[in-house]
Amino acid sequence: MFGHWMRGENLLSLWLLLFLAAGLVAGVARGTFKARKIQPRGFKWRTFRNEAIFAAINLVVSALILGTLKTKLSQWGMIRFNHETAAWWTILLEYALYFVLFDTWFYWLHRAMHIEPMYRWIHKLHHRSTAPNMLTTLSVSPFESFINGGFVPLFLAAFTVHDATMALIGPTNIIMGLYVHSGYEFLPRWWNRSWATKWFISATFHDQHHKYFIGNFGGYTTVWDRLCGTMRPKFESDFDKIKARGRAIRGTAATIAGAETI
Ligand SMILES: [Zn+2]
Numbered sequence: 001m002f003g004h005w006m007r008g009e010n011l012l013s014l015w016l017l018l019f020l021a022a023g024l025v026a027g028v029a030r031g032t033f034k035a036r037k038i039q040p041r042g043f044k045w046r047t048f049r050n051e052a053i054f055a056a057i058n059l060v061v062s063a064l065i066l067g068t069l070k071t072k073l074s075q076w077g078m079i080r081f082n083h084e085t086a087a088w089w090t091i092l093l094e095y096a097l098y099f100v101l102f103d104t105w106f107y108w109l110h111r112a113m114h115i116e117p118m119y120r121w122i123h124k125l126h127h128r129s130t131a132p133n134m135l136t137t138l139s140v141s142p143f144e145s146f147i148n149g150g151f152v153p154l155f156l157a158a159f160t161v162h163d164a165t166m167a168l169i170g171p172t173n174i175i176m177g178l179y180v181h182s183g184y185e186f187l188p189r190w191w192n193r194s195w196a197t198k199w200f201i202s203a204t205f206h207d208q209h210h211k212y213f214i215g216n217f218g219g220y221t222t223v224w225d226r227l228c229g230t231m232r233p234k235f236e237s238d239f240d241k242i243k244a245r246g247r248a249i250r251g252t253a254a255t256i257a258g259a260e261t262i
């Protein structure tokens, strides 16, 4: 999943990705992320190595396919951008339109990819990790990249959005993809209880999709999962448990630090 943002020309996105990766590596090394780990003993080097290979293959193949498709559609005049400056709310509306439509596209195709034989042929590769890490984001079959990424040219052919909107969409997709596969929960414990935030997925939400294979199909929002009854019934109580464990770890660390200073 989330293969659609891999457009080689997006330099800003690449820098953001490197920046985030460097920050996270440094954070993990310092052990500051320990309290936020979703599945403490889930990491397997063997799976990580395989994912690195698949991610590299997928990056090259997808960039080639999606890049060619985008170039062709631009040449045929089917994709155009509005280069004029626009009011911030216009950009926000275009941005929201993209995510509402893409969230719908992603949910239904993701659900379809869990049905045999599509699961075995296309989506199984992405599910090698039952405890996802950031490389899992890229470890998808090129077919899946094409299915998810195919939305971008279709959207751009249907709507002439401003290039500023497109510049926002790319990095958002990258950050979202990396975050939901990070294996760490950074959101506050009230996230699923607040009416304003519970509609947006968390790392725990997608982590559970990898752990249990069923339910939690949404890629950005929980809306379709809630509407169709596909949200994992224990999702919210498990989220609370992870946050409670994190608080306990941080509490212990504070106590030890306090004892050392006495
Ligand atoms: Zn995933």
Ligand SMILES: [Zn+2]
Pocket (backbone or CB within 6 Å): 110, 114, 123, 127, 209
């Ligand atoms: Zn899946």
